[in-house]
Amino acid sequence: MSKKREIYSDEEILEGIRTSDRKVLEYIYRRYFKVVRNFVIIKSGSEFAAWDVFQEGIYVLYDKIQNSQLELTSTFQTFFVAICKHIWLNQLRDRNRGELVDINIGELDIFGVDENELIALNKSNLLFRLMHKYLNELSPECQEMLRLISENYTGAEIVREMNYGSVSFVYNKKERCFRKLLEMIKNDIEYKTNIGDNNEKL
Amino acid sequence: MKNFEKITNYLKGELKDGDLWEFRKSLEVDAELAADYKLYTQANAQLENKNKSKLHNTLNSIHQDASRKGIVRTLGVYKLTGIAAAIALLIGFGTFMFNMFGTSTTQQMYAFYFQPEKSVLNVRSAGLNMEQTVMQGMQYYEMNKFEIAIAMFDMEPSNLLGKLYGGISYMELNDFDKAIDYFNSIIQHNDNLFIDQSEWYLSLCYLKTNKTAEANKLLNKIATERGVFKTKAQMLLNEMKNK
Structure with missing residues (x-):
């Protein structure tokens, strides 16, 4: 018999x-990634796009849970898959590729979630995803520096941790790394399409 | 980012009097500065959101693990494809041996008994009420495009007909673990028209993956019931005994 799996x-x-x-996230991934991937691929997307959409769906839920705004009025499966479909259809619409696929976002029930709020969350999560994407492209030293800062290390602790000469060196280094990160994000085509050049969208 | 220093100095509180006033005024009229400012502050806030970063890292680690397993599986399929021609030749020889000595391996028995279901488009066209995506999946199944067929069937996860043909498609792709999951989910549903077929194909999956005890148990069940696979199950059980 196939191995019994935990159900949440x-x-x-x-x-x-x-x-x-991790166990819960693995469970969600096992059960729903394929459904999201199939939808995205059928609607002109790629495997990579599907993974981005899946992540953004999870981040939307995370943000709403953090803000204590999430009350499920349907099953998790129905809600999550609808959110992901909505994210992908919005992206398609933003890329002006609507003529290639059947897009009718209005008919997609997102169960009481305000569409404008969802769009705002998507854009904020796009920035989050791009930030992590480009963090991985920084030098290992910059990656480590920004990681320590994100974990609330003080300047003095970073000096010790990374064998730097002074706290002022840490701050200068942090600024250089952060500036590089912002430049990479700013030049990203997805950022330009969805967020940049029009700050009203952010 | 040409506004980086200006924004940094502003946020550090290092702009005084005229510079501070000018920066605030520019924020209202200079669209590029405003966009840079938003990017700067939001990216900084995201960077410091360590709980969300943990979520991101965990999700990516899960995806990478799954992708690695996927690559292994793909290589496995290529390897199997590579030896498929040899197996095809051996099957001819094996059938000869099978007829001669009256015994066979489980793999040969599987090859002998696995006859994929015909598409319902051929056999039940009249009055068939199928969801559109399942219907499309069935068309791909007919064309032996099993991966696309599965993608279509998966669009309607509660459709048990799609589940059955999804399972058979996985058998065609030699992904028996997935096929077993699909058939089990139909059997566990317990109130549908496809349990007979699911049990039969599930028993063949067990046979193919050398789970002989499970295959035996399930075949005995099928052989003692009145389903359409009763005779085949009895024949297969006899062969397994003679092996």
Whole structure:
């Protein structure tokens, strides 16, 4: 017989997203990534685009859970898949490729979530995703520096951790790394299309 | 980013009097500065959101693990494809041996008994009420485009007909673990028209993956019931005994 797998309730899934519980996230991935991927691929997308959409769907839920705004009025599966479909259709629409696929976002029920709020969350999460994408392209030293800062290390602690000469060197270095990161994001085609050049969209 | 220093100095509180006033005024009229400012502050806030970064890192680690397994599986398929021609030749020889000595390996028995289901488009066209995506999946199944067929069937995860043909498609692709999951989900549903077929194909999956005990148990069940696969199950059980 095939191996028995754990099953989580909708409440456990939301709690697992809130706490980044690996087992719960694996469960969500196993059950729903394929559904999202198939939808994106059928609607003119790629495997990579599907993975981005899946991540953004999870981040939307995470943001809403953090803001205590998430009350499921349907099953988790229905809600999550609808959010992901919505994200992808919005991206398609923004890329002006609507004529290639059948896009009718209005008919896609997102279960009481305000569409404008969802679009704002998507854009904020796009920035989050791009930031992590380009963090990985910085030098290992910059990556480590920004990681320590994100974990609230003080300047003096970073001096010790990375064997630098002074705290002022840390701040200068941080600025150079952060500037490089912002420049890479700013030059990204997805950023330019969805966020940049028109700050009203952000 | 040409506004980087200006924004940094502003946020550090290092702009005084005239410079500070000028910066605030520029924020209202200079669209590029305003966009840079938003990017700067939002990226900084995201960078410091370590809980969300943990979520990001965990998700990516899961995806990478799954992708690596996917690559291994793909290589496995190529390897199998590479030896498929040899197996095809051996099957001819094996059938000869099978007829001669009356015994066979489980792999040969599988090859002998696995006859993929015909598409329902051929056999039940009249009055068939199928969801559009399942119907499209069935068309791809007919064309032996099993991967696309599965993608279409998966669009309607609660459609058990799609599930059945998805399972058979996975058998065609030699992905028996997935096929087993699909058939089990139909059997566990317990109230549908496809349990007979699912049990039969599931038993063949067990046979193919050398799970002989499970295959035996399931075939015995099929052989004692009144389903359409009763006779085949009895024949297969006899062969397994003589092996």
